Structure formats: C-alpha cells, structure tokens
Amino acid sequence: MSIGDLEIPTLREKIARDRMNLLSDLVNISQVPAPTFDESDRAEVLADAFKRLHVDTVYIDPVGNVIAHRKTRNTPPVCVTAHLDTVFDRSVNHTVQIDDRVVSGPGVGDNSLGLATLLSIVRLLPEDEPGNLILLATTGTEGRGNLQGTRYFVKNFEQQVGFTLCLEGHGLGRIDHWSLGTIRIQIKTESQGGHVWRDKTGENPIRVISQLVTDIYRIYDEYPSEKPFVFVNAGRIRGGSSFNTVPYNCELDLEIRADETEVMEELNERIIELIQQYKERSSVELNYQEITRRPVSGLPENHWLVEEIESIHSQLKVDSVKGPGSSDSCIFIDAGIPTVTVGLARGHHRHHENERLDLSSLETGQLQVISALISCNQRLRNMHS
Numbered sequence: 001m002s003i004g005d006l007e008i009p010t011l012r013e014k015i016a017r018d019r020m021n022l023l024s025d026l027v028n029i030s031q032v033p034a035p036t037f038d039e040s041d042r043a044e045v046l047a048d049a050f051k052r053l054h055v056d057t058v059y060i061d062p063v064g065n066v067i068a069h070r071k072t073r074n075t076p077p078v079c080v081t082a083h084l085d086t087v088f089d090r091s092v093n094h095t096v097q098i099d100d101r102v103v104s105g106p107g108v109g110d111n112s113l114g115l116a117t118l119l120s121i122v123r124l125l126p127e128d129e130p131g132n133l134i135l136l137a138t139t140g141t142e143g144r145g146n147l148q149g150t151r152y153f154v155k156n157f158e159q160q161v162g163f164t165l166c167l168e169g170h171g172l173g174r175i176d177h178w179s180l181g182t183i184r185i186q187i188k189t190e191s192q193g194g195h196v197w198r199d200k201t202g203e204n205p206i207r208v209i210s211q212l213v214t215d216i217y218r219i220y221d222e223y224p225s226e227k228p229f230v231f232v233n234a235g236r237i238r239g240g241s242s243f244n245t246v247p248y249n250c251e252l253d254l255e256i257r258a259d260e261t262e263v264m265e266e267l268n269e270r271i272i273e274l275i276q277q278y279k280e281r282s283s284v285e286l287n288y289q290e291i292t293r294r295p296v297s298g299l300p301e302n303h304w305l306v307e308e309i310e311s312i313h314s315q316l317k318v319d320s321v322k323g324p325g326s327s328d329s330c331i332f333i334d335a336g337i338p339t340v341t342v343g344l345a346r347g348h349h350r351h352h353e354n355e356r357l358d359l360s361s362l363e364t365g366q367l368q369v370i371s372a373l374i375s376c377n378q379r380l381r382n383m384h385s
C-alpha cells in the first residue's frame with residue numbers, strides 16, 4: 001500500500017507553507033545545549049512548543065523524555081521518536097548560522113532536525129491521523145547514555161506500540177532496519193606518578209595503555225574486513241599532566257561493534273582476557289568497566305515497514321539505502337515493535353561543531369515522514385481489522 005500520487009502535491013504544498021516554522025524550530029532547538037545527561041533545558045523548550053501546538057497530553061517522564069500524545073481513536077499507538085541529546089558540551093558555542101542554502105551549527109542535523117520534525121508533524125497531519133500518535137524525544141542516546149530514555153519508555157509505556165519511526169537529521173534515503181551490536185568499555189590505569197627521574201615511579205600508565213591499544217588492534221586485525229561486520233575503535237585516551245611528570249593515570253574508551261552477536265561476544269572476551277593479562281603483569285593499577293551494551297537486532301529486508309518506506313522513497317524519487325544503524329531503534333525492535341530509522345536531509349560534518357544541512361533537501365525529508373506515517377498507519381489498521 002502507498003500514499004496516492006494525488007496526495008503528494010497537496011502535502012508538498014502544505015510542507016512548503018510550513019517551512020518558516022520548521023526553520024525557526026530548528027534554530028531555536030539547536031541553540032539550547034543538550035549534552036547527554038544534561039538535556040533538561042532542551043526538553044523544556046520542546047515540551048513548551050508541544051503545549052503551544054495544543055497537543056492533548058504533554059509531559060516529561062522521570063528520565064527526562066518529552067512525551068506528546070495525541071489520541072483521537074482507539075487504535076494501536078504509532079510512535080515517532082528523535083533523541084534530545086548531542087555530543088557537544090555546554091562550553092561549545094551553539095550559535096546557528098543560516099542562509100538560503102545551508103544551516104550550520106553543532107547538532108543541527110544530529111538531532112535538532114529530528115526534534116523540529118516532531119513539532120512539524122503536529123502542524124502537518126490532521127488531528128485524526130494517525131489517530132493515536134506518540135511523539136517522543138528521548139534522553140541518553142549519545143556517548144555513555146546507553147539509550148536510557150528509549151529503554152525507560154519501552155519498559156514503562158502502558159500500550160503496545162504498533163510501529164515506530166526513529167528520526168535522524170542526516171542521511172536522506174537511509175532505512176536503518178537493523179542495528180549493529182555495541183559494547184563500550186572504559187579502561188583505567190593508575191600509578192604513583194611523580195618526578196621523571198628523581199622518583200622511582202615504576203611503569204608509565206600512558207605507555208601501558210598505548211601497548212594495550214596496539215595489542216587490541218592486533219587481535220582486531222585477525223577479523224575479516226568485510227563480512228561479518230566488526231569494528232573496534234579506541235575512541236579516546238586521556239591522562240597525564242606535563243612533560244616532566246610521570247602520569248598518575250591514563251584512561252581509554254574503547255568501542256566494539258558487530259553485526260553478529262557471537263562475533264561481538266567473542267571479540268569482547270578476547271579483549272577482556274588481554275586486559276586481564278595486562279592487569280596481572282603490570283605494576284600499575286589497571287581496571288576496566290563495561291559502560292554500555294546494545295544488542296544486535298533488526299527487521300528482515302522484506303518486512304512490511306521497510307517495504308512501505310521504500311515505496312514512499314520511490315514515489316519521491318529518493319534512493320533508498322537499506323543498512324545497519326546503531327540507534328534507539330534496536331530497543332524497540334527487541335521489544336517486538338517494528339521500527340526503522342530514517343534520515344531527514346542531506347548534510348555534512350556530523351558530530352563536528354560546523355555540522356551543516358542542505359536546506360534544499362528538507363522538504364523531501366518532511367514529505368517522506370508525513371507520507372510514511374499515513375501509509376504505514378493504513379497498513380497497520382488493515383492488519384488489525
């Protein structure tokens with residue numbers, strides 16, 4: 001099933017008329033910092049905006065998620081979600097620049113555009129469409145967040161959701177229908193530190209961590225570069241204080257991703273074993289902690305939800321790119337809720353302070369979401385009737 005060709009031009013016109021609202025929401029939201037675990041200012045701005053749009057029920061839940069619920073019919077709820085948090089801390093200048101072609105600034109695409117789109121859905125869809133609509137802005141998606149907002153929502157929301165669309169600003173055309181598994185580990189070393197040559201300081205923690213990184217990559221290099229997908233990333237090292245001080249500590253943030261659970265677990269075990277060996281043989285204190293774990297999960301390529309989005313794409317002449325993602329969708333899918341992540345615009349420099357979005361792609365991105373909500377909801381209703 002698909003949205004009729006006749007409806008597309010009408011929707012396109014409506015979206016074009018709403019453009020200034022979308023852009024002003026996008027700029028306003030982007031300029032409120034929302035680092036992971038500190039999203040409350042942005043959550044308030046969004047909740048107020050939903051209230052101004054007269055959504056029946058708007059609230060912020062105990063983990064900081066914003067939930068806007070519009071219910072006119074007793075049908076299974078349809079959920080659209082976007083994450084509130086960004087990778088930028090409060091010290092970063094959050095000023096947004098906008099001209100005729102481009103909007104730029106930290107987090108404009110990841111994921112302020114997703115949040116602004118939640119608001120635009122309220123304006124663009126009639127009240128009784130889809131009939132039972134949840135617009136959800138979640139906390140704790142980036143960094144060490146461990147998808148806490150989505151986990152809380154899925155566990156505590158009282159009704160079974162019919163399907164979910166996760167919105168991400170970047171990658172118009174993407175249909176992420178399965179998720180790579182992820183394990184994030186933090187490794188910490190500590191020594192007595194001290195003066196470079198006056199103190200008997202023992203091993204240098206930075207040197208220990210550097211050797212450990214080299215050995216981890218030696219293990220990683222044994223894995224094939226194509227299938228199965230496996231990635232290891234030493235994402236951050238920090239420690240030490242000056243040229244002439246033996247560091248008191250050094251920390252490493254390490255991420256493992258894979259598309260097969262067994263491969264991810266095996267690689268994780270090998271790395272943990274290596275860390276144990278280092279722990280036993282070095283004179284520095286060495287400890288590790290698993291910070292987050294996301295399961296490998298997904299919908300088959302021929303799932304109705306994937307097919308509906310593909311069909312919308314072909315009507316809008318957007319090239320579909322089906323593949324993996326690693327976002328909140330895996331939590332919904334694990335709970336048995338059909339979910340895909342879609343991209344809203346073409347952009348560059350994700351997770352950089354000069355992140356940018358191409359304004360000419362916004363209209364099609366919006367049209368995709370509105371059309372998908374209409375057609376997927378029709379499909380859902382038919383399945384339940």
Ligand SMILES: [Zn+2]
Nearest residue numbers: 083110111168
């Ligand atoms: Zn994102």
